Amino acid sequence: MNRRLDVLVCSGAACVSSHSAEVKSALACEIDARGLSDEIRLVETGCMGPCELGPVLLIYPGGTFYVRVSPNDVAEIVEEHFLKGRPVRRLLWETPEARRIAEEKKQVPFFEKQQKIVLANCGEIDPENIEEFIATGGYEALGRALTEKSPEELIETLVASGLRGRGGAGFPTGLKWRFVARESGKTKVVVCNADEGDPGAFMDRSLLEGDPHSVIEGMTIAAYAVGANHGYVYVRAEYPLAIRRLKTAIEQARNAGLLGLNILETGFAFDLEVRIGAGAFVCGEETALIASIEGERGMPRTRPPYPSTSGVFGHPTLINNAETWGNIRHIVLHGAQWFAAIGTPQSPGTKVFALSGKVVNTGLVEVPMGTTLREVIFDIGGGIPNGKAFKAVQTGGPSGGCIPAEYLDTPIDYESLKKLGAIMGSGGIIVMDEDNCMVNIAKYFLDFTCDESCGKCVPCRAGTRQMLDLLEKITDGKGETADIDRLRSLGMMVASTSLCGLGQSAPNPVLSTLKYFGHEYQAHIHEHRCEAKVCPSMIRFEINPAACRACDKCRTVCPVTAITGKPGTPPYQLDAQTCIRCGRCAEVCPFDAIAINSGDLN
Amino acid sequence: MKLEELRQIRERASKELSLRKGNARIKVVIGMGTSGIAAGARDVMAAFLDEISVRNLTDVVVTQTGERGLASSEPVVDVLITGEPKVSYGQMTADKARRVVVEHLVNGNAVTDFVIEVRG
Numbered sequence: 194m195n196r197r198l199d200v201l202v203c204s205g206a207a208c209v210s211s212h213s214a215e216v217k218s219a220l221a222c223e224i225d226a227r228g229l230s231d232e233i234r235l236v237e238t239g240c241m242g243p244c245e246l247g248p249v250l251l252i253y254p255g256g257t258f259y260v261r262v263s264p265n266d267v268a269e270i271v272e273e274h275f276l277k278g279r280p281v282r283r284l285l286w287e288t289p290e291a292r293r294i295a296e297e298k299k300q301v302p303f304f305e306k307q308q309k310i311v312l313a314n315c316g317e318i319d320p321e322n323i324e325e326f327i328a329t330g331g332y333e334a335l336g337r338a339l340t341e342k343s344p345e346e347l348i349e350t351l352v353a354s355g356l357r358g359r360g361g362a363g364f365p366t367g368l369k370w371r372f373v374a375r376e377s378g379k380t381k382v383v384v385c386n387a388d389e390g391d392p393g394a395f396m397d398r399s400l401l402e403g404d405p406h407s408v409i410e411g412m413t414i415a416a417y418a419v420g421a422n423h424g425y426v427y428v429r430a431e432y433p434l435a436i437r438r439l440k441t442a443i444e445q446a447r448n449a450g451l452l453g454l455n456i457l458e459t460g461f462a463f464d465l466e467v468r469i470g471a472g473a474f475v476c477g478e479e480t481a482l483i484a485s486i487e488g489e490r491g492m493p494r495t496r497p498p499y500p501s502t503s504g505v506f507g508h509p510t511l512i513n514n515a516e517t518w519g520n521i522r523h524i525v526l527h528g529a530q531w532f533a534a535i536g537t538p539q540s541p542g543t544k545v546f547a548l549s550g551k552v553v554n555t556g557l558v559e560v561p562m563g564t565t566l567r568e569v570i571f572d573i574g575g576g577i578p579n580g581k582a583f584k585a586v587q588t589g590g591p592s593g594g595c596i597p598a599e600y601l602d603t604p605i606d607y608e609s610l611k612k613l614g615a616i617m618g619s620g621g622i623i624v625m626d627e628d629n630c631m632v633n634i635a636k637y638f639l640d641f642t643c644d645e646s647c648g649k650c651v652p653c654r655a656g657t658r659q660m661l662d663l664l665e666k667i668t669d670g671k672g673e674t675a676d677i678d679r680l681r682s683l684g685m686m687v688a689s690t691s692l693c694g695l696g697q698s699a700p701n702p703v704l705s706t707l708k709y710f711g712h713e714y715q716a717h718i719h720e721h722r723c724e725a726k727v728c729p730s731m732i733r734f735e736i737n738p739a740a741c742r743a744c745d746k747c748r749t750v751c752p753v754t755a756i757t758g759k760p761g762t763p764p765y766q767l768d769a770q771t772c773i774r775c776g777r778c779a780e781v782c783p784f785d786a787i788a789i790n791s792g793d794l795n
Numbered sequence: 796m797k798l799e800e801l802r803q804i805r806e807r808a809s810k811e812l813s814l815r816k817g818n819a820r821i822k823v824v825i826g827m828g829t830s831g832i833a834a835g836a837r838d839v840m841a842a843f844l845d846e847i848s849v850r851n852l853t854d855v856v857v858t859q860t861g862e863r864g865l866a867s868s869e870p871v872v873d874v875l876i877t878g879e880p881k882v883s884y885g886q887m888t889a890d891k892a893r894r895v896v897v898e899h900l901v902n903g904n905a906v907t908d909f910v911i912e913v914r915g
């Protein structure tokens with residue numbers, strides 16, 4: 194019997210943690226019970242994008258997209274939709290920004306402005322089934338490369354495409370391939386960097402979970418182009434699902450003769466090993482990563498020599514980011530001109546971002562380079578939730594910078610972001626609203642880098658610590674005017690004298706917030722006022738006597754009995770000395786009688 | 796595996812993905828509301844699916860819709876072929892469905908005996 198429905202169940206890590214597996218097994222049961230198993234196929238895919246709305250389902254033909262599906266919805270979906278053809282409207286995506294319910298996935302604003310190249314298969318195919326990948330044109334690029342193209346031609350194509358590394362620095366990929374190809378060594382190595390240590394980033398994880406073969410194919414093409422026979426994929430241990438699917442994919446590729454000694458019977462040999470990292474941020478730095486592959490402690494070393502000359506075990510090594518690898522097969526299939534025409538002239542192609550923070554639609558998005566921050570945050574991301582005001586956006590994670598509202602129309606490309614004191618980074622976008630204190634944000638990122646510093650060089654190890662101490666002093670309400678200059682000069686020193694990119698970029702969050710949100714630092718220091726009412730040392734809870742109705746709620750929740758009063762006899766009293774500023778009373782007061790204030794009284 | 800074999804696998808496997816591509820030339824829409832089902836729409840659908848698969852037709856999708864308000868004609872089936880008017884059939888049965896597949900979907904001639912409406 195012919196199949197009439199493909200039901201795609203998102204099985205990316207976020208949906209798995211919101212129990213997509215239970216939805217899937219409930220679907221399988223119900224479909225079976227209704228005798229529909231031959232007509233309907235269930236497919237587990239990688240991340241479909243809007244992770245916060247998971248578990249999500251996509252149903253073909255038609256492209257119906259269901260969000261927040263629970264096992265309890267399954268009977269209705271099968272009965273109404275699969276049997277009777279009436280989509281279950283309450284599970285469709287309501288998009289307040291467009292004031293409508295989207296009947297089909299492609300009508301959802303979240304998807305409309307995206308252009309999926311690297312993620313084209315992610316959420317559309319079963320990543321554990323190599324035939325589905327092949328059906329979408331998978332391994333055709335490899336086949337053509339091995340049978341129709343010389344290594345030189347491939348490298349020229351890559352150079353002409355203008356592809357730049359997606360791991361952060363944006364180095365031209367074709368040039369890197371050329372350097373490695375020109376090395377004379379007999380043994381060369383290809384590495385995929387999927388360490389992905391930025392907090393909040395999950396681009397590479399999602400690619401490996403959703404379309405691992407695209408990374409394998411990209412690496413194999415490169416291996417042929419530069420003359421390598423061995424490769425490593427370096428993934429962090431925190432990504433068990435990505436590791437499992439990647440290993441499955443490698444196994445399938447080997448069995449199909451797409452990896453191994455005689456690839457596609459052309460005589461070309463290449464094989465891959467998965468190396469699992471312990472999850473230190475610095476291990477994403479290429480020289481530290483190479484040390485870690487060699488079984489050494491993951492510490493950066495000085496360059497030159499660059500990995501292209503001396504990398505894994507001293508062999509010339511080509512190292513690219515997972516997303517960079519995901520682009521290769523498309524460039525080989527469609528050509529350099531095609532790729533160069535997407536995005537901007539300086540930064541061609543698309544970029545995958547992990548959108549998080551104070552934004553309605555968090556998740557995984559892919560847009561052409563040159564898309565503005567505003568389009569990503571407001572059109573795709575749906576803007577700021579709860580009617581709050583946008584304050585800043587951090588790109589590039591802990592190595593990046595905070596960009597204020599006046600630059601929202603900046604196109605996303607390597608140079609434009611750098612000009613603002615931020616960086617592209619590997620693709621984290623964290624949105625902040627009026628409730629975020631920028632001094633506190635800077636402290637949060639610096640705390641991360643200070644902790645992750647490998648300690649090899651003094652400016653990074655000690656400098657970030659001193660900067661963190663200053664930030665703590667300021668948020669504790671003990672800051673002095675001179676601290677701002679101290680922070681700035683320390684930041685510049687750490688950036689210019691650290692050995693690796695971790696130290697060189699660690700001050701970015703501080704320097705960029707000083708530049709764009711200097712008034713917040715001033716207010717913390719001079720008025721002990723935290724505009725966002727975040728820093729505990731600077732906020733006070735106060736009961737407004739006129740609004741209090743003596744309902745007694747606040748008194749019962751206060752953990753330190755800072756609140757006193759008699760039910761029915763307003764107003765209640767709050768003792769500021771005892772109060773630990775936990776905020777519980779303000780949460781429970783039914784009359785909004787408890788205000789949070791900040792700043793010196795006078 | 797050689798490149799030619801890879802391409803053969805692709806040929807076969809891409810048929811498996813045809814539902815997801817949404818570019819089928821022919822769409823068969825079966826009215827599967829409560830009254831449609833009561834009148835035997837399930838058997839009609841099963842017959843369509845079976846006949847389409849037996850004949851190895853790859854650019855056809857079969858979908859369903861709810862009540863059509865044509866209670867006396869149930870089960871109702873619409874056939875939509877790109878570039879042609881929509882043809883609706885009424886009082887369908889499994890056997891009629893098989894005839895529609897052969898005569899209409901394969902040979903391109905609507906089975907006038909069961910047609911209740913032509914539109915567009």
Ligand SMILES: Cc1cc2nc3c(=O)[nH]c(=O)nc-3n(C[C@H](O)[C@H](O)[C@H](O)COP(=O)(O)O)c2cc1C
Pocket residue numbers: 357358359360361362363364366386387388389390391474475476477478479480512513514515517619693694695
């Ligand atoms: C502290 C630090 C962390 C890094 N983390 C990553 C990472 O997680 N993933 C990545 O691809 N590149 C990371 N990089 C960049 C790599 O050193 C290297 O430039 C990159 O893997 C090259 O690949 P690409 O040219 O394809 O971007 C990091 C760099 C630094 C300094």
Ligand code: SF4
Pocket residue numbers: 475492493645646647648649650651653654691692693694695696697
């Ligand atoms: S800059 Fe920091 S992380 Fe990098 S080598 Fe120096 S101490 Fe280690």
Ligand code: SF4
Pocket residue numbers: 736740741742743744745746747748758765781782783784785786787
């Ligand atoms: S909860 Fe609000 S209204 Fe009730 S006693 Fe406390 S301050 Fe007054």
Ligand code: FES
Pocket residue numbers: 203204205206207208209239240241242243244245247248249556557
């Ligand atoms: S993991 Fe399901 S949408 Fe991202």
